[in-house]
Amino acid sequence: MRSILGWLGHQFLGLLQELGRIMVLLLQALSWLGRPPFRIRLYFKQMEFIGVNSLFVVALTSLFTGMVLALQTFYAFSMFGAEPLVGATVALSMTRELGPVITGLMVTGRAGSAICAEIGTMRVTEQVDALTVMAINPVQYLVLPRIVAGVIMLPLLTIISDAMGILGGYLVGVQLLDIHGGMFMNKIQEHVTLADVYNGLIKASVFGGILTLVGCYKGFYTRGGAEGVGRSTTQAVVMSSVLILVSDYFLTALMF
Amino acid sequence: MQNDRDIIHIESLYKSFGDFRVLDGLDLSLERDRVNIIIGRSGGGKSVLIKHIIGLLKPDSGRILVRGEDIVPLNEGEMARVRKEFGMLFQEAALFDSLNVHENVAFPLHEHTTKSYSEINEVVQAKLAAVGLQGMDKKMPAELSGGMRKRVGLARALALEPKIVLFDEPTSGLDPVMAAAINELIQRTRQEFGATCIVISHDIDATMKIADNISMLYEGKIIARGSPAEIRENSDPVVRQFIRGEAQGPIKVN
Ligand SMILES: Nc1ncnc2c1ncn2[C@@H]1O[C@H](COP(=O)(O)OP(=O)(O)O)[C@@H](O)[C@H]1O
Ligand SMILES: [Mg+2]
Numbered sequence: 001m002r003s004i005l006g007w008l009g010h011q012f013l014g015l016l017q018e019l020g021r022i023m024v025l026l027l028q029a030l031s032w033l034g035r036p037p038f039r040i041r042l043y044f045k046q047m048e049f050i051g052v053n054s055l056f057v058v059a060l061t062s063l064f065t066g067m068v069l070a071l072q073t074f075y076a077f078s079m080f081g082a083e084p085l086v087g088a089t090v091a092l093s094m095t096r097e098l099g100p101v102i103t104g105l106m107v108t109g110r111a112g113s114a115i116c117a118e119i120g121t122m123r124v125t126e127q128v129d130a131l132t133v134m135a136i137n138p139v140q141y142l143v144l145p146r147i148v149a150g151v152i153m154l155p156l157l158t159i160i161s162d163a164m165g166i167l168g169g170y171l172v173g174v175q176l177l178d179i180h181g182g183m184f185m186n187k188i189q190e191h192v193t194l195a196d197v198y199n200g201l202i203k204a205s206v207f208g209g210i211l212t213l214v215g216c217y218k219g220f221y222t223r224g225g226a227e228g229v230g231r232s233t234t235q236a237v238v239m240s241s242v243l244i245l246v247s248d249y250f251l252t253a254l255m256f
Numbered sequence: 257m258q259n260d261r262d263i264i265h266i267e268s269l270y271k272s273f274g275d276f277r278v279l280d281g282l283d284l285s286l287e288r289d290r291v292n293i294i295i296g297r298s299g300g301g302k303s304v305l306i307k308h309i310i311g312l313l314k315p316d317s318g319r320i321l322v323r324g325e326d327i328v329p330l331n332e333g334e335m336a337r338v339r340k341e342f343g344m345l346f347q348e349a350a351l352f353d354s355l356n357v358h359e360n361v362a363f364p365l366h367e368h369t370t371k372s373y374s375e376i377n378e379v380v381q382a383k384l385a386a387v388g389l390q391g392m393d394k395k396m397p398a399e400l401s402g403g404m405r406k407r408v409g410l411a412r413a414l415a416l417e418p419k420i421v422l423f424d425e426p427t428s429g430l431d432p433v434m435a436a437a438i439n440e441l442i443q444r445t446r447q448e449f450g451a452t453c454i455v456i457s458h459d460i461d462a463t464m465k466i467a468d469n470i471s472m473l474y475e476g477k478i479i480a481r482g483s484p485a486e487i488r489e490n491s492d493p494v495v496r497q498f499i500r501g502e503a504q505g506p507i508k509v510n
Contacts, residue, residue: 125351133344135336
């Protein structure tokens with residue numbers, strides 16, 4: 001019993017320590033915000049990599065999420081004749097919750113892991129040291145552009161995700177299950193407010209910050225060759241996903 | 257103890273990784289505008305030493321004076337200023353593998369000069385020619401052999417014509433002809449740009465030819481220092497065994 005508690009305590013302290021180091025990296029990165037040299041190209045490159053290249057997978061997964069949501073809620077709502085509310089339910093779920101979360105998790109899998117693997121490889125092959133030796137701060141050069149790109153691009157992807165989810169709901173609800181199209185849209189307008197949308201986008205920004213920061217952190221402190229890169233990439237994906245879901249709860253509690 | 261001719265002066269440097277002591281009270285002086293060569297066994301801490309000189313590693317204790325300024329207590333911002341005077345060739349070259357050969361060599365020029373693209377291109381072509389790699393501009397690092405990567409790393413290290421150049425085993429992995437060419441390039445670097453060269457080497461013959469002074473690192477300390485002639489005459493059995501490359505002697509193979 002005592003040893004289990006000891007083990008738990010140990011794990012917890014380890015986690016706190018790691019979160020502390022992540023915060024230190026974040027502060028270091030932020031301290032370079034607005035300081036020259038600016039290297040705008042690096043930012044655009046990361047925005048393309050994190051945002052544009054994730055478009056397809058986010059759109060596809062969101063479409064099916066909206067479709068399955070409509071299917072599930074339709075069966076539940078038809079028990080008490082509330083079918084027209086399917087659209088509003090899908091739209092609220094997407095904008096407030098699933099749009100940001102799905103986007104966050106998909107981009108974690110696609111870009112967060114790649115960020116970690118790239119920076120981790122640069123670390124173990126001394127490319128990070130090479131930057132330092134050339135008097136280029138690696139946090140400024142590698143970490144900051146990725147975090148900024150994540151914070152900017154995730155809300156944009158989430159708008160696409162929301163739209164695709166609602167489209168999926170419409171396809172299933174209206175085309176397949178014969179809900180009246182006008183009613184479907186009316187209920188969405190009636191129940192979904194602008195605040196639902198932009199609170200979801202704020203969440204997405206936070207998730208974008210988390211997944212890029214964790215990817216950079218795990219990459220930056222990679223040790224032990226190719227094997228080490230593999231290990232930290234896995235850890236980055238797990239840690240980002242957990243942090244996204246945990247922070248989602250607290251953000252939701254704060255916002256709504 | 258510090259001499260006017262010394263550009264770098266290291267005093268009682270200690271460094272351990274965990275319980276494993278790599279540098280054990282090391283003292284070392286490196287002379288301005290000379291080719292200073294450090295020899296020693298593999299795994300003996302030569303790369304660790306060179307990383308201390310450029311501030312990539314911080315010692316557990318000791319002083320590292322670069323032109324009289326102790327760099328150990330400097331923060332990253334201050335260190336960046338000192339590093340602008342340095343160029344470094346890493347043991348495994350450390351090329352940026354997302355950039356091609358040309359972009360790798362041009363990288364420090366884009367970052368630290370206001371030169372135009374065509375001026376930068378001229379410098380890059382000259383440096384690539386100096387290391388025997390003209391025409392390789394568009395190749396990616398992954399397409400190059402180890403020796404070629406090292407030469408690109410060398411061209412990149414020399415791009416800004418730094419005042420102090422650190423070479424971590426510049427010729428290991430090269431064929432003898434290319435190794436001789438690189439050794440010549442190191443000497444030319446000193447003569448033409450008046451740079452101080454600090455070279456880690458295993459190649460005893462070449463070391464004897466191009467070094468102005470040689471320091472031997474053994475068990476975390478500098479156990480011998482002198483001109484090639486002095487090192488060759490050194491009576492320490494460890495130095496003798498190392499210089500002659502003999503299996504029998506005080507240095508244990510394990
Ligand atoms: N960052 C590090 N962490 C732990 N041990 C290290 C580190 N860097 C070097 N070492 C160890 O220090 C010793 C000296 O390494 P190094 O300086 O690379 O030797 P060499 O003389 O061949 O260049 C080796 O045993 C190496 O394993
Ligand atoms: Mg080495």
